[in-house]
Amino acid sequence: MAPALPGLEIIPFQVAAYDKKAGCMAFFDEKRSEDFQFISGTMIRKLAKEGKNPPKGFMPENAWKIIASYYQNL
Secondary structure, three states: OEOOEOOOOOOOOOOEEEEOOOOEEEEOOHHHHHHEEOOOHHHHHHHHHOOOOOOOOOOOHHHHHHHHHHHHOO
8 A cells, every 4th residue: 555545555576677588678587696797778779779689589589670770860
């Protein structure tokens, strides 16, 4: 319950990260922390601007092309 907001329930969310073993985004598992990479927005913008690719499986290739094109043309 949120103080001063009766009737509002705060629902915790799971943290997502790049699962290096699975090669895709997944919910972070503390028991396998070494298998995960947290990828920040800053890191993604830098990769896009430099024309580099994110880890395979991070996002669909077509979506990445759009993002990379945007940041390379700023």
